[in-house]
Each structure stands twice: as structure tokens, then as C-alpha cells.
Amino acid sequence: MYGLAFDVAHLLAGSMVVASFVLLYQDRITGVLNVFAVQAIILAFAVAFQAWFQAAPHLYVTALIALIVKGVVIPLALHRIVRELGIHREIEKVVGVGLTMLLGLALTALAVLVVLPVTGGAGRIGREDLAFALAVILLGLLMMITRRNAVTQVVGFMSLENGLVLAATGAKGMPLVVEISTAFSILIAFIVFGIFLFRIRERFDTVDVHALERFRGD
Amino acid sequence: MRLLLELLAQGVQMFLVLLTAPLLLGWTRKVRARLLRRQGPDLLQPYRDLWRLLCKEPVLAENASWLFRVAPYAVFTTVWIAAALVPTYATGLLFNWATDLIALVAFLGFARFALALAGMDVGTAFGGIGSSREMMIASLAEPAMLLVVFTVALLAGSTQLSAIAEFMLREPVGLRVSLGLALVALLMVAIAENARIPVDNPTTHLELTMVHEAMVLEYSGRHLALIEAAASLKLVAYLSLVACLFFPFGMVPTGSSPIFYPLGILAWIVKMTVLGTALATFETAIAKMRVFRVPEFLGGALVLGFLGTLLLFVSRVL
């Protein structure tokens, strides 16, 4: 029994990392949003499994929030914004896809290398989960620095927060308060981003972060 | 009673120096003339000149300030004291203990300071030329002089004049390299300070070359007399300094009875005539240097003086 639960947690965390890699691979905004939705759904399952495994009912609430808010609401809203504001579909990448993938691999290796020697204090499941969560975080960060448009940057930021939630749920007994507040702040982050998007939209014709950089103070 | 006697001896020294100064000047002019196969002026001519100037009424420029009128007295007094302090016929006179060689050099500096300022007081181009050149020469001659003083003081163990003279008299000093260097440096400085031939022509009125004369251009009457007397006194001071430091034989050491004083005076007069003749012959043998070659000349004196001091610092025996 112990082995199976362990394998399922592994599977879900691993698929989260795979989703991050696919996210890096996309070169169209709609593709990015859909893969992000898939990742959010996988996250929801992972959290739900953790809830079942740790017999901690509050995790189900987090799984539900993750599924609905990040799985469905945010991607749809982003799709509508992208359509309404007519943001051009093409994603300008800074670094070629091949190199990005290589960097991603190196980061995952680093994440595993850094977390695993940690002694087993946090229980076997916790350690692997932690390594994968760190990998998702680093890949999210990598996504933000290799993309030029604002939307893809924010999606990168969102996938980074997915990794956070994965890590939080992996930590057995992390009090509920923390999870709710995490969700709460992600929500706010999204709203703020939305307002900005409008403002940005209100001010410039394109949402490309590059256009923003011309107006720098000195 | 002893105090009175010592006061008398000091008085003799002061007036001996004062009266023989013009004579020495006359003697050097006479020897120069003879060497140039000229008759040359009478030995007593300087006295007549001084007397003539003394009785004439001085004419001052409109914008001459009080400094212009006070300067001759200050110059004459300081040079006279400097000359009086140098032991001529006897060491250990009353006022010798009041000061030492460094103060003597400083007194001559005071005279030069007053004369240079007086030169600039009336505000003419020549006064400026004289003062600036004089100060340039002084800024090299005085350190050379001080280095000579260092050399001699290091050897004698004190900067007190009569102490040095006695050391030279009694101690078996013998021929030392540092003393030789000091002597040459002192002679070069003496020539520069007294405005003798290679550095400055005492008899000339050619604007481009004169240094000492340029400063005193505006003086006349008794003021000029005082300055001329001061110049001659300065020559006597330097020559008797050379005699006292480097050829001290014939001087009466402190403490011995006064009957030897006339002998001392005689020896001093002989030394003065010998040095006067040497000076005159040196002047006729050499031509005047361009003004801006004087720094090299005095630079040489500075280096010699420094070498003398350095040698004494490095080893006691050199």
C-alpha cells in the first residue's frame, strides 16, 4: 500500500514537471494558456491525492480552488482578454527552444541534487514532492526570463505559484490558514494583473513588455 | 672691574671692525687696480666717499614710505652687530655668549630682508629687479651657508662661535675633507652675498647685470653712506668669519691675559690683507656670470655644503 501511494504522488508531481516543460515548448499564446490549464488540473489532482493520503480534509478545499480558479476561470479570462485586446498571437522568444529545454533539464537536475541529500526527516513522499515542486518553480522562473510578452510572463509566474502550492501541500500538516492565504494572494495577483493589463492596454497598443521599456526614468 | 675690561674688549672689537671696513674695501680696489696695471684710487678714498655722502642732504622720492627711511639704519645696525659678533682677534668676548652662528646668518638675512623691501618701496623697475634677483640668490646662498654652519658645528660639537674657534685652535683637527668642502662653499657664498665679481659687479651701474646696486638706486646722502658702510662691514664680517673658522691661529684664546690682544689684532689685520688680496686677484681672474647661471654656481655651493654635512653624519672621522 505504501508503495502504491508513493507511486501515485510521484506520477502526479512528475506530470506537473512534464507540463512545465511543455509550457516552455509552446510558441503561441493560446497553446500556453491551454497547457497552463492542464497543469493546474494536474495540480488539483495531486493536491486531492495528498488530501486523501494525509487524511487532511482541508486539502480538498485547496484542490477545489486550484481546479476551478486556476484550471478554468483564469485560462478562460485570459483567452477572452487575448481575443478582446487583439494581442498578437506570436510569442517572441529570447532564447531558442532547444537551449531553453537544455536549461530546463539542468534546472531540474539542480533541484533534485539540492533537495535529495536532505535527510529523510520529512518522510519519503515529502522529499520527492519537494524536489519536483522546486523543479516546477525554477522552470516557471525560466519561462518568465525567456519570453517577451507580458501574458506569457504572467503565465510563467502562475506556473511558478503552482509549484509553490505543490510544495505547500507536500508539507504534511501545513496549517490550512496558509493554503487559503496562498490562494487568496494568487487571486489578488491576478486581479492586479488584470487591472494592469487594462491600464497597459489603455496606454499602449501592444502588451509587449519591450514596448514598456522605452519609457524609463533616469 | 673684569666686566668693565670685557666691555672694553668688546667695544674695541666693534669699533675695530667698523673702522677697518672701508680700509679693506680701499685695499681690495687698490690691489685690483694694480693687477690691471692701473694706479687705482687712494687707500683712504672710501673714507672720503663716506664722509662726503654723510654730509650731503638725502633726496627722497615722493612716494617713499617710512620703511625707506628706516631701512638703512636697520641694515647698518644688523650688519654691524653680525660683524661685531664674529671673533676677530680674541675668542670668548662678552657678547659672544649671547648668540651663535645660526643667529649670525639670520641677522644677515634680516639685513637682506630690509634692503630688499626698501628696494621695492619706491616702485621702480630697477628696485624690483634688484630685490627679486637678491632674493633668488639668497634662497640658495643662505641654505648653503647654513650647511657650512652645520658641518662646522657637527665637528666642534656646538654652534657657539667662540666654542668653534677654540675647538679649531686647540683640537688637532688636521686636514679634513668635510672642512675643505665647507671652506670652498663658504667662499662661494661670501662672493655671492657681497655681490663680488662672478655673481654681481659691485662697481657697475649697468641695469641688466646689477643686483645689489639696483636695490639702493634711490638712496642718497646719509642713507647711502650707511648702506655703503654696511656693505663694507658685511665684507669684513664674511672674511673674518672665514679667518676665524678656518685659519684661527693668532687668535687670543678665552681666559688668557689681555696683553696678547694687540698681537691678536695684528694677526687679524695680516689675515684680512691676505684674504683681501686673494679676493682681488680672484676677481680680476674671472669674468661676471650671466644672472641665470648664478643658480648653478650657488647650487654647487649648496651641494658642497650638503656633502660636508653628510660626510660628518656618515662617519665621525671624515
Added chain:
Amino acid sequence: MSLLGTLLGLVVLLLALAVAALASRPGTLWPRIVYGGSLLVAVAIGITASLALATAAEPARLVLPIGLPWLGLHLRLDALSAFFLLLLGIGAAIASLFASGYGGSEPEPGRILPFYPGFLAAMAMVCLADDAFAFLFFWEVMSLLSFALVLVGHEEETSRDAARFYLVMAGFGTMALLLTMGLLAGPEGSYDFEAIRTRELDPGLATIAFLLAIVGAGSKAGLVPFHVWLPLAHPAAPSPVSALMSGVMTKVALYGLLRLAFDLIGDPLWWWGTLLVALGTGGAVLALVHALVERDAKRLLAWSTIENIGIVAAATGLALAFSAAGLALPAALAVTAALLHALNHTVFKTLLFCGAGAVLHATGTRDLEKLGGLIHRLPFTGAAVLVGSAAISALPPLNGFVSEWLLFQAILVSPDLPQATLRLVIPAAGALLALAAAMAAACFVRFYGIVFLGRPRSPEAAGAHEVDLLSRAGLLVPATLCLLLGVFPAPVIDLLGPVVTGLGLGSSLPEQGVGGWLSLQPIPERRASYDGLVLFSFLILAGAFTAALVHRLGGAGLRRGPIWDCGYPDPAPSTQYTAASMGQPIRRVMGPLLLAAEEHVVMPPPLDPSPARLDVRLSDRVMDGLYRPLTTAVLALADRLNPLQFQTIRRYLVLVFLVLVGLLVLTAAGR
């Protein structure tokens, strides 16, 4: 305790005066009140300090509850600080007396009055401070207040730049001193000087502490490599403040050096002294060459301050070398020469700066080329500045000569030094000091001759008017003090006795006044003595005798006539020698080496009436060699880093990413 208490009370009085002066308005009596108050307090500080010196009592100590919480503020009045407080009292009294007359018509009292008493108070507290925090606290407050005083005339660009350069150099000096104190106090931070004195420091650290002390105190005093700000800042301040900065603040800096070198850092190594001697004497000659080509009166005096500080530093270095070699009496002689020269310099430099202030007040200009003939219109200032110039040129009856003489005695007493290099450096130092003395005389003949003698070179000089009564008193007091110190040096040297023993040199000079006519005989067996009184009376007697004799023989009449000038007098004042031409001979001799001077003459072809041109380019080797490259380097580095402000958000994220990954790799590797 009572003396230290009264001193503290006086300092508080000064602070009260400073705070009250914040309310000063132009045209009111405030300048008189502030300067008068400062004068009274300065005199009181002088008297209390001389009392402390005379009684040579045990050092009084006091701890106030302010300052560092666990340390408190330690104050201590020992002989050394009493002497420098006496020096501060004299300098401040002269400057305040002069300012009360001259400063009366201050256009902007609000800018100067609040800071003037504060500046005095800060200097006094530096001398009393007995722990590292208090010392540096008041040291930096002294710099800050003098910075504000330099900015009094901040309309001109030059005084703003001067003030800025000054404060940055002051900051640099304080940082050096802070490092010294850190080294002396050790890691556990026992900043109290008492603890530092008992703490043993190994020679390596002591050497670093000493070098940093030279950098810190030297940059405030104006020791050569750190002197560049002084000729810019001191002249920019109003004259009484320049007098205080040059006369007193530089001495407080030297007090800092003496306190650190002798009292706190413990037994010196032999080469420490040689470094200070080399810096001092070399600096003196360099400063004088600059003074000889200087065109601005107050900058000339500032360069001369650097020269005199060089001499005092050389004397201190000599004392260090002697005490390292174990020669107690010569060390005492050298320290006495240093302290006496510091006192003399305070007196005659304050006089000269007040004189320059009077000239500036009368003619409105400091440019030597526009002055001349002022002795007729400012007779009183002329006489006082003449005494000052004679004193600074070390001429016999005055005080400048006494300290010069003592220093030469110290050099001559030192042939039996064990170290070989010392036996080379000391004679070289003697030669340079002799050169400096002679060039100082040349410099001040030029200064006095161009400013006061000859014919006025500009209408302002022609229309000059004498300063009022109080300022005249401000000039008379230092002039008489120069004479008194020159004629009666023996009592002053006895007063210095406890200071010298306090520095831990083992012995001080024997009793001076005993040798009959108060003659000065520092080392008995050398029989070299200097008797100011006898010489002075000898001078007066001989002078009177000559004058009487000449007047009786040749009569007292005299006639006024036109200037002779070899027969072709020219009324135009421009035919006179100017400041540049007066300095030209010495500039030809020393210029190429020390000032990188290049002369370029453009002669028109024959028959071409166009004028010939002579331009001379002088440059300050230290400024161009050290400070300009430093500033350009900093600005170049700033330019290279500047683009970092204008990057895209993505690039900043890359920075964050790199830091994170770097640290992760580090911790992974760290295990």
C-alpha cells in the same frame, strides 16, 4: 577637576552663543555680540589652559553619560591638551578681536555667526576628548562646521567646489582615523583611551595604525600628499575664519597626530620618524614654490601654512626617530621645537590672515597684481603685517627664528644615530629646512613688497582705507606677541616642560630661565645658546647710537623730489615689478622640477608690430598626478555601471535567476 569643569562650562557657553546667533539679522548688533563673546571665551580658555600647564597637576578626568551607551563620553585635560587649548585660546582671541571690528559690516550674518562659536567649541572638545568615539565625533563636527563657514560666500562657483572637495577630504581623513581607532580598540571595541593605552599592540598592527594616523591627521593638517584641498578651502572662507582654520584647526590636527603617535600607539619603530621627516621637509619646499608663483594673497598664505605644517611634522618625525633610538634629550628638544613652532605659527599666521582680510576689506580684491602702495593708506595694517612677514621668515628678534633655531639644534644634536638611513635622512632634512627658511623669506618679501610697497596698481588700491579701531587691536596684539615670544623664549619653553614629559619621552629640556638673562640653552654641554633679550637690546642700542651719530654729523634735513629711476621716471604703475615677475627668478630655478612649468614665448617676425606673447603653464603635480586621475576613474566606473538602471524587466529577472541558481549551486557544493 575644576579646570576641566570650567573648560566644559566655556564650551557650553560657546554652544549657547552659537544657538542664539541663529536668530541674527543683517544690520543688527549680532556680529559684535557673537565675536565679542567668542573673544571673551577664547581668552578664558587660554587662561584656564595656561593655569593647567603652569600647575602641571595630575591629568583631570570626567565621564559624561552621553555618547556611546555602554561607554559614555570620556574627557581628559592633561598637559598636551592644555597646551593646544592655550594655542586655541590665543588664535581664537586674535581672530575674534579682528572679526569684531572687521565683521561688523557682515552682509549675511546668518551664514557665519551660528557656526563660528560652534567651530571653536568643536576644536576645544577635540583636544579634551579621551575616547575614540568622542574624538572622532568632535573631529568630524569640526570639519562640518568649517565646511559651512567655507560656504559663506557660496555664490561663487570656486568656493562651492572648494567646500565640496574639502568635506570629501575631511571624510577621507576621518575614515582613516576611524580605521586607526578600530585597530587600537580591537575587536571587542574598548574605545576608551585609558584602555587603549594599557593595550599591547604588536609592531605590525602598530605600524598600520601609525600610517593610517598620518593619513587621517595629515589630510586635516595639510601634510603634503593630502594638502591639495587647503589652498582652495582656507581662502574661500571669510578672513577671520581662514585665520582660525590655518592657525588653529591645522594645529588641532597635529594634536591628533601627537596624541596617536606618542600616547596611544606606544613605542615607535625607527623608520616611522623618517617617513614623517621626509613628508614634512619635502612638502615644505614644494609648498613654498607654489606660494612663490601664487597670485591670490590668501592662497599664498594657505600654501605657507602647508610649509609650516611640514616643518612641525618634520620636527615631530625627528622626535619619533630619536625616541625610537632611545635618545631622550634630543627627542625632548625636537618635540619642544615642534610645539613652539606650532604656537608661533598660530600667532603670525593669524596675524597675516587678518592683515590679508584688512586688505581685502579695504580694496575689495585679493589679487596681488591689483594691489600696491597700501603702506601709505593702511599704515597700521602695513606695520603689523611687516612684523608678521618678518616673523614667518624666521628673522632674529621675532618668534619665528626661535623655533627654527631649536629645530636646527635638534638636527645638529643627532649625528650619533644607530640606523644608517636616519644618518642620511636627517642631514637631507636639515638642508631642505634651511632651503625652506630662505625661500619663505623670499616669498614674504614678494608678498609684502607687492601688496604694501611701490605704487598702487589699481584704482581700488589707490582708494583703500584703514580698518577700524577693533581690527587694528586685532592686528596689534599678535604683532606684540610675536615680539614678546621672540625676546622671551625661555619662560615659554619652561611652560612646555610638563607637555614633553607627558608625552612619555623620558625627559624634558632642563630649566631654561636659570642662565642669567633668560638665555635659551637647551643642551648645557653644547654651550650653544640664544639670548633673545640681550640681542634685542644690543640691536636697539646700536641702532640708536648710529642714528644719533649720523644725525649729529650729517644733519637731519631731507628733501622730497621726483623718483630718480636712472633718469627716465615713468608715472605709469605698470612699469613696476609685478607679483609674477618677482617670483620669476625662483620659478626658473625650481619651477621645471616641482611645478612642471613650461614657458612658451611667441616672438613676432621682425618688422611685425604685433605684440610678443609669453605664456607660462604651471601645474600642481600632486593634483594632476593623484587626485584628477582618481576622480576620472570613479566617474568612468559610474558611467560603466549606469546602463544597469535602464535594463528591461526580463534582464532584471535574469539577475534574480542567476543569484538564486548561484546560491543553490553553492549550498549544494557546500555540503
Added chain:
Amino acid sequence: MGETARLLVLGIPFAAAGLLSFVADYRTGARLNAAAAMAALLAATGLLVFERPEPGIYFIVDDLNTAFVLLNCFVGFTTAVFSASYIAHELEIGRLTPTFLRFYHAMYQAMLGSMSLALLSNNVGLMWVGVEVATLVTVLMVGIYRTEPAIEAAWKYFILGSVGIALAFFGTILVYLAAQDSLGEGMPALAWNRLLAAAPLFDPQLLDLAFVFLLVGYGTKVGLAPLHAWLPDAHAEGPTPISAVLSGLLLNVALFALLRFKLVMAANPGALTPGPIMVTMGLASLLFAALMLYRRRDIKRFFAYSSIEHMGITTFAFGMGGPLANFAGLLHMAMHSLTKSAIFMAVGHIAQVKGTQKIEALKGLGATHPVLAWGFAIGVVAIAGLPPMGVFTSEFLVVSSTFARSPWLAILLVLGLLLAFGALVLRLVGVVFGPPEGPRTPTHASYVPMFAHLAFVLLAGIWLPEPLVRWFQTIAAQLG
């Protein structure tokens, strides 16, 4: 009574925030805002006066945060008073419209409340939430002018801030994991006092990894060198009251959080000491910011870099460790926040009076506005570390204690301090002195808050109150 005071300190700001969001009129809003800030200040002094409440599961009052809560509430109150007149003037000249200002006061109070929450929280997660909410609120306020640069600054601040905060949260999770096996699951594993007590039992490797994330996360909020990019633009483009609070308080709160974790790291013997990393980042910030000061053309951006420099000095001091350096670091945090907020108040009025923030247009202030010039001059003198102001004391302690232990680091520190000193003096003389330029319209600025801050810094420079010294010394000893 201690509990009620603590409750009030947290409750008042959030209640005021709620209330103010309904108030539309600016004038009443400003007055209410100042009143709420005053009440919070009184509550904070209550914390000081009454005996300390027992550390609960959510909140704790201990040596470290008492001083900083008081400081936060005081600066919050004075800045509220300053912002009343400043924003009123901005409304007059039309740079801000009532619609933009709709939620300004509510956001201001929310920010103060979240900062107090972060300071007083005993729970690591709650502290993280406090810092996160404060960041998001300041992001909104920075973008309040709705000009292009303001939007860009706010966007940059949002992205970098959120990345930093996310990493900090991951660090918090790691600390929780490390504490889990000895302190059990749930709330107790996040409570400070328990973490501190059980720290020696934690797994050192996990703590090191956690500190890396915490250092990068909270380091971004503190504005240390490589992570500082958001700070200059946020200061320059946001309204000046926000710059004052940002520079004065938010940087301190972030550094306070970092200190909390350093306390835990210091208690665990196995863990790698964070000293070297903090020293390198501190020195990097100091030298980088000092050099950037020379080429700044905008006065507020200039002082933003000065904040980075001073945060660098403080981090360096904590990195060096030892009782002296830690005490100096804590004192420097307090002095810097008081001085920098005073400077920003002065700069705010100067920018309003002269109509621009360009340094070359701000000349001869001494002639046109003497009182403002005095305030600005004293502020710059204080921030440059000159006595008699308080910053000199802390810099004195840091430099002297560092030199005795490692001379080369002290040399670098002194080099940085001198570079910054040169730039500060350059601007001080440029702005305050010289012939006046630009408009001379007299300003009806509120000088009281500015001079109150400077008076406190002057007092600290001469004498430090006994309780403050005791708290800082106990914490300095614990910090290791």
C-alpha cells in the same frame, strides 16, 4: 492590557482601511487617515508601556519587534500628516484626480496594518502574508499617477516583487518541513518562539536551503544589489509619501523578516553560517549603489539608490556578526528609516515647489526656500553619516569593529562609504547652495514631521534611551 494594545495596533489600521474605502471626499479621508495613524501610534506606545503579553499562536511581542512596531507607527503617522498636505497640493495642480485617489487612504492604512501584522506575527506564514499584502498595496500606490513611467515602474515592481515573495514562501515551506519532525505538524511548527527554542534539533542542510530562498526572496524586498531593480523606479515614480514609507518602513520590515530567520540559523550549530553571503551582498549593494549615485539625474531616484546603499551597510553589519556589529545594524535600520523618510518629505516639497525632480533644475534652494533648504541639508548631512546625527554612531561601530577582525573587508566598506559620501556632498552643495533658479513660490509645506524625525536622529546621535539599548543588545547577542 498588553493584549488589548497589541490587538489595537493591528485592528485600527485594517478597520480604518475598511472605513476609508467608503469615504470619497479627499479632505475628510486625509484627516481620518492621520487620526487612524495617530491611534495606531498610541496603541504602539501602549505596547511599550504595559507589560508584554504572552506570545500567542498568532502574535508575539518580543525585544526585536517592539522597537520596530513603534518606529513603523510613528513614521506612518508623520507620513500621513505629510501626505495630507502633499496630496492636497498634487490635487490642486492636477497631477492627481479624485478618481485616482479614490482608494488612496484605504490602501495607505492597509499597508500600515499589514506591516504591523508582519512585525507582530508569531507565525512565519502570517508574516509572509503581511509582507505580501504590503507589497501588493504599494504596487497599486506606485502606479497611482497613471503616467507611462509610473505604470512601467509599478509593473516592474509587481513582477520582481511577486517572484521574490514566491521564493520567500518556498523558503518558509522548507523551514516548516525542517521544523515538522521536532515540533509536530500544524501551527506549532510555524511559531517563532518554538522554532527558536527547537532550532538546534533541525536538519542543517534543509535550513541552509531554506535560507537561500529566504535570502533571495526577502532580499528582493530589502533591495539588495542584484535584486534591487524595482526600488529606484518605484521610489521615483510613486507619490512621495509612498516613497517615504517604502524606503523608511517596508525595507526594514523585509530585513526584519530576514533577521527572524537569521536568529533561527544562528541557533542551529550545524547550519552553514549565512555571514559570508550577507557580507558579499551587503558590500555589493554598498559599492554598486554608491557608484550609481554619481550619474543620477532624478533627485528621488538618487535617494532610492542611497536607500539601497544603507540597506547594504546594514546587511553587511548583520553578515559580520558579533555584538558590536549587530547592535550597529539594528541602530542603523532605525536611524536610516527616520532620516530617509525625512529626506523624502523634504524632497517631495522641493519637487512640488520647483515643479520638477530633475537635479540640475533644483539649484540655490537656500536662497528661495531657507527652511526647506535647512531640512534637506540636515537630512543629507545625517544620511552621509556625519556627526552629530545618529547614523555616524552606527557607521562608527560597524567600521571600527570590522577593521579589527578583517582589514580587507573594512577597506572595501570604507571605500563604499567614501564614494557615497562624495556623491551626497556633491548633490547637497549643488541643490542647497549657489545662485537660485526656477520658481520662488513659497510653499505651505508641513515642516513639523520632517523636523521631528531629524530631531529624533539628532537625539540618537548624542544619547540613546536605556530600554532601546537593552533590547538591541539582547537581540545582538542572539543574532550571533
